[in-house]
Amino acid sequence: MRTVAEHASALAALVGPTPVVATPLNEALGLVLGRDLIAPVDLPPFDNSAMDGYVGRAADLPADGTFPLTLPVSHDIPAGRSDGRPLAAGTLARIMTGAPLPPGGEVIVPVERTDGGVDRVRIDGAPAPGVHVRRRGEDLTAGTVALAAGTVMGPTQIGLAAALGLATVDVRRPLRVTVLSTGSELMPPGSALEPGQIYESNSPMLAAALRAVGAQVRIEHFVADDVPALLAALEQAATGADLLLTSGGVSAGAYEVVKDALTGPGGADGAPAVDFVKVAMQPGMPQGAGRFAGVPLVTLPGNPVSSYVSFEVFLRPLVRAAMGHPDVMRPVLRVPLADAISSPAGKRQFRRGHLDTEAGTVSAWGGPGSHLLSWLAGADSMIVVDEDATSLQPGDEVEVWLLD
Amino acid sequence: MRTVAEHASALAALVGPTPVVATPLNEALGLVLGRDLIAPVDLPPFDNSAMDGYVGRAADLPADGTFPLTLPVSHDIPAGRSDGRPLAAGTLARIMTGAPLPPGGEVIVPVERTDGGVDRVRIDGAPAPGVHVRRRGEDLTAGTVALAAGTVMGPTQIGLAAALGLATVDVRRPLRVTVLSTGSELMPPGSALEPGQIYESNSPMLAAALRAVGAQVRIEHFVADDVPALLAALEQAATGADLLLTSGGVSAGAYEVVKDALTGPGGADGAPAVDFVKVAMQPGMPQGAGRFAGVPLVTLPGNPVSSYVSFEVFLRPLVRAAMGHPDVMRPVLRVPLADAISSPAGKRQFRRGHLDTEAGTVSAWGGPGSHLLSWLAGADSMIVVDEDATSLQPGDEVEVWLLD
Structure with a gap:
């Protein structure tokens, strides 16, 4: 035998x-990367603002300067503005979360520290240059491993792949x-x-x-x-x-x-x-x-x-x-039995189990008969009894596989 | 706020x-029963043999009788034979696992306790009537609740519904x-x-x-x-x-x-x-x-x-x-922090977490920045810091949600 x-x-x-197949992101949920996914771009792809507010030049907005201070607003930088218009000296630009820092812009003043002006704005204080700035590549650098082979593609991994501009990922089909x-x-x-x-x-x-x-x-x-x-x-x-x-x-x-x-x-x-x-x-x-x-x-x-x-x-x-899953087994626990069970000598017995999470014990759920489908459907676990065990007593520890 | x-x-x-909708079994995986599923039939639907072997009358095969004993084999009863031919006195029928007991047949002799004969068979010993018999309804009785409302339809619940002859189940769509x-x-x-x-x-x-x-x-x-x-x-x-x-x-x-x-x-x-x-x-x-x-x-x-x-x-x-799930939350643990973290006063902070299952601790995975998608994709858990906590030290217990 x-x-x-x-x-x-x-x-x-x-x-x-x-086989490892390039698979659209919307079909990749739960599948496993067949090779390392290398980031093709930096994340973020450019320096951008972490706040809604205003951006100014460091020379115009020294953190130890005298506030309040009112300056003209030269233009708006909504998220998605991509013309790269530089910031003129002596002016501020209104900037939104995620929008690119303009050439010359280094200081981000959150809108909460201003009067919110549109043509001119009163600044009540300024942080140091670089504060509230998300630097290009600070989350992930182009050319590095974004997700290693063997990674299961869950929602956040799919989100990351999308943020890297990928329409497909190489997963085991x-x-x-x-x-x-x-x-x-x-x-x-x-x-x-x-x-x-x-x-x-x-x-x-x-x-x-x-x-x-x-x-x-x-x-x-x-x-x-x-x-x-x-x-x-x-x-x-x-x-x-x-x-x-x-x-x-x-x-x-x-x-x-x-x-x-x-x-x-x-x-x-x-x-x-x-x-x-x-x-x-x-x-x-x-x-x-x-x-x-x-x-x-x-x-x-x-x-x-x-x-x-x-x-x-x-x-x-x-x-x-x-399908490439690194871990193929059910979660396994060792749990004391609530009741005695017997098992045939020389065979590994798999019994339907039911956990008592309060008591921290497991019971056999229904008899060993292989026709007891109703009991199977009510089980939450499987009790594994080794080949050499024939009689187990309450309190004896058994291997338990958690079903879901 | x-x-x-x-x-x-x-x-x-x-x-x-x-809404609760009658849904084909092959689309029901993971859906939740919207009402109790009442068994329309008994399981098993009829008395049947739990073994491959021979079936005889109790009068012909007394457990305390003299063995070996040779008797003629009148007919075969494979699984699926449904003509209900009675067992003649003084004869045995060859019977297969799952096949119905013939009228008059009460004693099941496993093939291992015979010479396996086709026309006549030598019986080396017989168990009591009813042993190795799966009785009609012993797993589930018609009219009783097979699966309660709120049950998640996993593979074994789908198997049970199929065994009850159902093509659809009433689940929340x-x-x-x-x-x-x-x-x-x-x-x-x-x-x-x-x-x-x-x-x-x-x-x-x-x-x-x-x-x-x-x-x-x-x-x-x-x-x-x-x-x-x-x-x-x-x-x-x-x-x-x-x-x-x-x-x-x-x-x-x-x-x-x-x-x-x-x-x-x-x-x-x-x-x-x-x-x-x-x-x-x-x-x-x-x-x-x-x-x-x-x-x-x-x-x-x-x-x-x-x-x-x-x-x-x-x-x-x-x-x-x-969708009717009885338990809507992620699995929640309380785990000591490996490292200090700070949190804004008056806000519940959700940090990406990483569990060290050896040490039994959790660490914040990446900073709090909401652009850090790569770190999110590497997290296995979420750390929840209460509104009134602003500074947590290593060893402080936090609530942790297990992601999958």
Whole structure:
């Protein structure tokens, strides 16, 4: 039996990083810079005023001069004025926040220290030259690294890139995943269920989980337990995909369509195209990984809780790594148990958890059954019990992954 | 001057909750249930096997019986078989995980405790009736609350809704926001800057910040400091919007286009349509709120850091509240300062912060200047300094908001 770490390594070898693509800023949210972003311009791009007020020459407005003092206003410099008209000696210009300092202008007097005059203005006092001035390049200098490779593009990083004049950033593009559920018992929403039938839930659940980590997801209509139908659906699903993800049909039963369809030699060298393996974990023991039509393929078990736990343990880190995220894991805590739990020997158990933030403890949320989707939906965390632990008591510390 | 809390209350009065709309599951990720979701069916919908194996009658397979014991296999029950064929006395049926128990079948023997026979099977031991059986309704009973109003629809909640046969869920729809920047100094990406001009960065930054909390955002092309142009752009922007968001043009300067355009009576009763106010905070003092063409309007200051801080303080909670999120605030910690910082008396200061998780301290990241976008993009948190604090020393605890 494979360990969880061994299977994770096998998957990591299968799916490489997505290409770095110049991406419009409005599509870059949450994506990761594939290379350093070098500032093409200084920020600010020019010396400008940090205040609404007046700008004067240092010779006309000595900080230790005699105030009040009235001077003519030669012109206005609103933000955006770009004619660079110099400031004549013996005059002031009215200047707005963000507007460029005129040639010769060095002293910024905030409007609050004046009478606000338009043709002539009374100045009640002046700061030293350079005060209230935002110097060109003081936030960022052209040619330096504005954002390092590996940075996640959040709102402020997008704002910075825009301020640097960039329409696109070089980020790893989203991983393209096609999701496909298998099972003759699966029915679409809205249909009346016959005994033995259930509504298909893995595709929408896995698609949402993949989208939540930034993947681009296509859902292929689920297929019955029929090998030719599955192979046809996989052909369709592989088109344009970086990763195929199936659920169901990989267990030990007599009708395991994914196993049946994909067992056997697939490569030119006769090696199996897909390895179906047992992983020492509960739930989620039956797993598979390989390629179909050259596209990486991961086969998850079909029980909804097994499927979701497999996503958290294997797929979420895989997708985040492929998309360049420096940190691929959920936040992990060590938390004492509120209640005893048991766990099978030799398997890593993943239980749905519920945190009591007041008491600082965690409880198993529902039983270990891999059909308990309602309990899964009520969990806020996952409790990880090591392979060698079989019986844990209240107060014993366990590893807890915080879900969101 | 308004307090931060007073201005937040004014905004809250302006923007109500979005309507509850039946929304396809694949568009529901991150949205909030507007009413309790009542389970229309039991989960599981029928008694089924938790194992691949064989199912027999209790009379034929007493747990204390004599084993091994060989019996004929009457038929197979794969998952999805829905004909309800009863189990004849003295026979077993092969049954797969998730397949319905046949009438008469009560004992599940896992395949591991058999020889796996197809026509006849040797049974090496049997558990009690009901073991390895998933009972109808044991996860969730029809008619009970599956997900309560206020639940955020994550992947597992979407999975649960799908398992209940639902194609849509009743969630509060995204808030529709139009973002509009103003300023004659603003230039589009890729253009050559004249002295005095800067690249427009607030719209992409605010749009990304709004999208990150689930809003639907439209960016209206930014407008120069020209009142008729702004009014025309606002008419356009208001169409189909729940909220208009401008940045720039609300300060104390001589060219404040938003103020100039929207000051004065706007309502039928002659009251101003938009209140331009000073809020006791740094940065972000000049703020405005009101209505334009009946649509709620929030006017943010134009400096990028002021604009972003205003988003975090006012807009993010507003959008999350409108979309029904039970918890609208960032995660808040109290953390000791690594370095001294000063703060203006009477104003709540919001400084960009950087956490040292090893030392358990926070530092101000860059100066207080509201043009320091590069430092903003490097911050991981926001430090909140109370109105009455003017000088904080290393070790003093401050409120810290965790950004993501």
